[in-house]
Amino acid sequence: MRKKNDVEHGDAKHGFSDHDCSIGQILRERGVSRRDFLKFCSVMTAAMALPASFAPRVAQALDEVKRPTLVWLEMQSCTGDSEALLRSANPTVAEIILDILSVDYHETIMAAAGHQAEAALDKAIADFKGKYICVVEGSISMKDDGVYGTTGGKTHLERARQVCGGALATIAVGTCASYGGIAAAVPNPTGAVGVREAVPGATVVNLPGCPVNADNLTATIVHYLVFGKIPALDSHGRPLFAYGKRIHDNCERRPHFDAGQYVEQWGDEGHRKGFCLYKMGCKGPATFHNCPSQRYNEKTSWPVASGHGCAGCSEPGFWDTMSPMYKRLPNVPGFGVEATADKIGIGLVAGAAAAFAVHGVLSALRKDKEPADETKED
Amino acid sequence: MAKIVVDPITRIEGHLRIEAEVNNGTIIDAWSSATMFRGIEKILKGRDPRDAWFWTQRFCGVCTTVHSIASVRAVENALKIKIPPNAELIRNIIIGTQNIQDHVIHFYHLHALDWVDITSGLKADPAKTSALAASISDWPNNSATYFKGVQDKLKAFVSSGRLGPFANAYWGHPAYKLPPEANLMATAHYLEALEWQKDVIKVHAILGSKNPHPQTFLVGGMAIPIDPDSQNALNADKLIEIKRLLKKAQDFVEKVYIPDLLAVASFYKDWAAIGGGVGNYMCYGEFPDANGNMWFPAGAILDKDLSKVVKVDQGKIAEYVDHSWFDNSAGAGKGLHPYDGETEVRYTGPKPPYEHLDTNAKYSFVKSPRYDEKAMEVGPLSRVLVAYASGHKETKAFVDLVLGKLGVGAGALFSTLGRTAARGIDCLLNAQQTPKFLDELINNISKGDYRIHANEKWEPAEWPAEASGYGMHEAPRGALGHWIKIKDKKIFNYQAVVPSTWNASPRDAKGQRGPYEAALVGTPIADPNKPLEILRTIHSFDPCLACAVHVLDANGNEMVKVKVS
Numbered sequence: 001m002r003k004k005n006d007v008e009h010g011d012a013k014h015g016f017s018d019h020d021c022s023i024g025q026i027l028r029e030r031g032v033s034r035r036d037f038l039k040f041c042s043v044m045t046a047a048m049a050l051p052a053s054f055a056p057r058v059a060q061a062l063d064e065v066k067r068p069t070l071v072w073l074e075m076q077s078c079t080g081d082s083e084a085l086l087r088s089a090n091p092t093v094a095e096i097i098l099d100i101l102s103v104d105y106h107e108t109i110m111a112a113a114g115h116q117a118e119a120a121l122d123k124a125i126a127d128f129k130g131k132y133i134c135v136v137e138g139s140i141s142m143k144d145d146g147v148y149g150t151t152g153g154k155t156h157l158e159r160a161r162q163v164c165g166g167a168l169a170t171i172a173v174g175t176c177a178s179y180g181g182i183a184a185a186v187p188n189p190t191g192a193v194g195v196r197e198a199v200p201g202a203t204v205v206n207l208p209g210c211p212v213n214a215d216n217l218t219a220t221i222v223h224y225l226v227f228g229k230i231p232a233l234d235s236h237g238r239p240l241f242a243y244g245k246r247i248h249d250n251c252e253r254r255p256h257f258d259a260g261q262y263v264e265q266w267g268d269e270g271h272r273k274g275f276c277l278y279k280m281g282c283k284g285p286a287t288f289h290n291c292p293s294q295r296y297n298e299k300t301s302w303p304v305a306s307g308h309g310c311a312g313c314s315e316p317g318f319w320d321t322m323s324p325m326y327k328r329l330p331n332v333p334g335f336g337v338e339a340t341a342d343k344i345g346i347g348l349v350a351g352a353a354a355a356f357a358v359h360g361v362l363s364a365l366r367k368d369k370e371p372a373d374e375t376k377e378d
Numbered sequence: 379m380a381k382i383v384v385d386p387i388t389r390i391e392g393h394l395r396i397e398a399e400v401n402n403g404t405i406i407d408a409w410s411s412a413t414m415f416r417g418i419e420k421i422l423k424g425r426d427p428r429d430a431w432f433w434t435q436r437f438c439g440v441c442t443t444v445h446s447i448a449s450v451r452a453v454e455n456a457l458k459i460k461i462p463p464n465a466e467l468i469r470n471i472i473i474g475t476q477n478i479q480d481h482v483i484h485f486y487h488l489h490a491l492d493w494v495d496i497t498s499g500l501k502a503d504p505a506k507t508s509a510l511a512a513s514i515s516d517w518p519n520n521s522a523t524y525f526k527g528v529q530d531k532l533k534a535f536v537s538s539g540r541l542g543p544f545a546n547a548y549w550g551h552p553a554y555k556l557p558p559e560a561n562l563m564a565t566a567h568y569l570e571a572l573e574w575q576k577d578v579i580k581v582h583a584i585l586g587s588k589n590p591h592p593q594t595f596l597v598g599g600m601a602i603p604i605d606p607d608s609q610n611a612l613n614a615d616k617l618i619e620i621k622r623l624l625k626k627a628q629d630f631v632e633k634v635y636i637p638d639l640l641a642v643a644s645f646y647k648d649w650a651a652i653g654g655g656v657g658n659y660m661c662y663g664e665f666p667d668a669n670g671n672m673w674f675p676a677g678a679i680l681d682k683d684l685s686k687v688v689k690v691d692q693g694k695i696a697e698y699v700d701h702s703w704f705d706n707s708a709g710a711g712k713g714l715h716p717y718d719g720e721t722e723v724r725y726t727g728p729k730p731p732y733e734h735l736d737t738n739a740k741y742s743f744v745k746s747p748r749y750d751e752k753a754m755e756v757g758p759l760s761r762v763l764v765a766y767a768s769g770h771k772e773t774k775a776f777v778d779l780v781l782g783k784l785g786v787g788a789g790a791l792f793s794t795l796g797r798t799a800a801r802g803i804d805c806l807l808n809a810q811q812t813p814k815f816l817d818e819l820i821n822n823i824s825k826g827d828y829r830i831h832a833n834e835k836w837e838p839a840e841w842p843a844e845a846s847g848y849g850m851h852e853a854p855r856g857a858l859g860h861w862i863k864i865k866d867k868k869i870f871n872y873q874a875v876v877p878s879t880w881n882a883s884p885r886d887a888k889g890q891r892g893p894y895e896a897a898l899v900g901t902p903i904a905d906p907n908k909p910l911e912i913l914r915t916i917h918s919f920d921p922c923l924a925c926a927v928h929v930l931d932a933n934g935n936e937m938v939k940v941k942v943s
Contacts, residue, residue, distance in 0.1 A: 116908075
């Protein structure tokens with residue numbers, strides 16, 4: 001029934017010709033001022049954790065790059081990462097769609113449906129083989145030949161292999177696409193995994209978080225456009241520019257931790273005054289993410305700033321290793337390398353708290369698959 | 379007779395497939411299939427009930443607050459916790475903002491392209507577009523220069539030859555009826571709404587840290603502290619910013635969304651006779667006050683009879699799996715109440731890649747919830763119909779206004795167009811009511827009430843050995859219920875029956891169609907290869923499939939064994 005490359009509808013006369021326009025030129029033609037363009041470059045430079053002196057280089061590189069093709073696949077997702085993209089401010093989603101990228105496939109926003117939609121995907125990955133960027137949202141079911149996720153009658157696993165396999169690079173947005181996420185939590189009923197595991201040969205950048213911070217997504221794309229390569233990654237496949245530091249070390253409430261000032265009860269004086277949320281289960285000490293600096297919704301806030309602890313959502317397996325959510329992180333004997341550089345707060349000296357060796361915590365907790373009985377440490 | 383398949387249905391949340399039989403240009407039968415399953419239900423087993431809101435929030439990132447709300451309500455109901463008035467008001471503000479923002483995104487970004495031909499707008503006269511815009515609203519962005527700017531931007535985009543997400547659509551389809559000027563105006567507002575939605579949702583970021591997935595809910599209240607004398611709490615600065623954002627939300631709804639809706643609808647009045655559906659409508663009620671009274675009334679309408687509102691009893695809800703890829707220990711043709719719900723997934727569909735499902739057998743990962751054995755539609759239309767039939771003053775005024783402007787009777791509401799119009803009415807009601815919750819909150823704070831959480835039962839040591847409860851919520855897409863059983867301080871069983879499960883449900887044991895399926899029967903199809911009309915009716919429900927396929931059964935096999943022995 002379904003025709004391959006069935007693209008005679010609508011835009012046939014426009015085709016998909018490979019234009020010579022650079023992003024900078026396109027933006028100028030669309031009436032984006034040079035000033036706004038440079039402002040965008042500055043914001044991106046900051047998001048990539050580069051010194052401000054790099055901004056002109058970013059601008060120059062973007063001036064030269066053509067509008068790249070992007071396809072966005074939704075697998076076992078909740079669409080939260082697509083929603084995050086809609087909240088993106090620098091650039092806005094309208095700028096992304098109209099000016100910066102050619103988003104040739106995205107089920108949540110695209111006008112076409114059914115076989116016409118599938119034909120658009122087929123065409124994009126054929127015409128730009130080896131050149132397009134693929135974004136994946138949601139985990140991929142491996143169990144029972146992947147029957148727990150199909151689109152257009154094809155399994156998500158098959159789609160991932162086909163589309164990620166031919167991509168220049170794949171960006172796994174959110175914790176599900178990165179590591180399997182919530183669907184992969186014990187007992188993982190559908191055999192859900194992240195893209196790296198589902199498509200072992202693909203070049204994958206993981207941008208975990210629940211949802212992804214859209215600023216980190218655009219910064220990753222811009223990083224590629226500027227430097228011609230994907231950013232440096234940590235051992236979990238995450239860009240160092242966004243996941244290189246512990247939340248605890250950049251947290252605005254760190255001085256309260258060091259001073260031994262904690263929230264003891266929701267709504268108490270400490271809660272109202274912005275004390276440390278460690279005792280309420282905050283997982284910031286074991287979580288690598290730039291939430292404290294990048295924040296969300298145009299830097300309006302992030303969980304700790306609004307009075308709730310970090311859930312650890314950018315860490316692999318956090319659904320099992322970091323829960324129960326309100327249970328404080330346990331004491332872990334011995335300190336890792338980074339802990340020696342830490343200022344272990346006087347709170348610890350006062351016997352009120354422990355400090356953490358991050359990777360040790362994760363591996364120690366991972367064994368503990370069943371949620372523990374204890375909900376309170378002391 | 380042709381069987382047509384639309385998969386994926388785009389511009390929705392999740393993975394939905396529609397198969398339909400078309401005869402002489404009309405759909406004579408249809409099947410709705412959800413093609414993705416995660417099984418979060420099983421994963422919840424044995425977890426801390428206080429965490430359930432955070433897990434169930436991940437059912438869906440579009441209606442990103444709704445499962446949190448239903449979940450904390452269910453646990454609070456089970457543990458008999460009464461939350462402070464401020465926490466209720468903060469929840470109401472979050473709910474209202476979610477409804478407003480979600481409905482606007484739905485209208486412009488998920489639904490509009492079913493009615494608006496963007497390419498036709500390229501031919502519009504900007505001066506005439508300006509005149510049209512000024513005739514329906516005093517929204518300031520209405521000059522000819524403004525519309526010419528939008529048109530130029532579109533022309534440059536099209537001339538680049540790369541249409542991106544607008545490629546390969548049904549442009550030029552004979553079912554598009556708007557004049558070029560209306561198309562250009564709607565396209566301009568499509569772009570404006572993209573900007574608007576990311577601003578107004580900052581209400582969630584201020585109150586709840588971020589959106590999507592605000593991290594602020596607590597069993598017993600909310601995590602955002604209140605203290606006018608602290609920079610780390612809800613203070614005057616933040617409250618006034620919320621006020622500004624809610625005003626911005628209300629302005630756009632009143633001056634852009636509603637006028638656009640009426641303008642577009644006036645060209646598509648034939649759709650007031652298409653897409654009626656099952657004819658039964660249910661609403662759980664929403665916006666509780668300090669005494670638990672609902673601002674939006676609860677109730678059900680049966681067989682399109684607006685003269686009678688039936689009281690809803692959650693005990694009459696049962697889920698069937700006769701056409702869903704699950705086993706059921708109760709046996710074929712039997713439904714289970716959510717408290718006793720169970721779900722053993724068993725995929726028996728065709729091996730992928732496949733062309734067609736076997737729709738005589740099981741064909742979806744969505745179960746079939748029924749109320750008193752009846753298929754029920756939920757959503758803004760149900761909310762509006764129940765409120766209208768209950769004599770809810772504000773709702774009645776807007777419904778009569780919209781019907782009057784379109785020159786149609788109340789019977790027109792039972793349709794695709796009625797569903798889309800009701801969403802606008804619902805949005806307007808939310809946009810006008812939500813600032814009042816903020817005023818109440820400010821009033822409480824000014825009296826010195828800073829309480830946001832009831833602490834007495836936070837520690838599990840204070841809980842009974844066993845407890846069960848339910849939490850109901852009117853989400854943007856309709857009636858949502860969560861049911862929880864707690865045993866030994868852990869989740870023993872957890873069930874959610876969500877709006878899109880009601881609406882997207884496949885047939886039940888009696889062969890009764892689900893609401894999507896019923897609404898598609900009788901829909902005209904001008905070109906089976908370009909089934910734009912299917913998208914219109916399906917999108918009018920605002921499908922949300924990740925929500926629909928959650929099938930919470932924390933208990934799995936053990937439950938079955940207990941029942942059998």
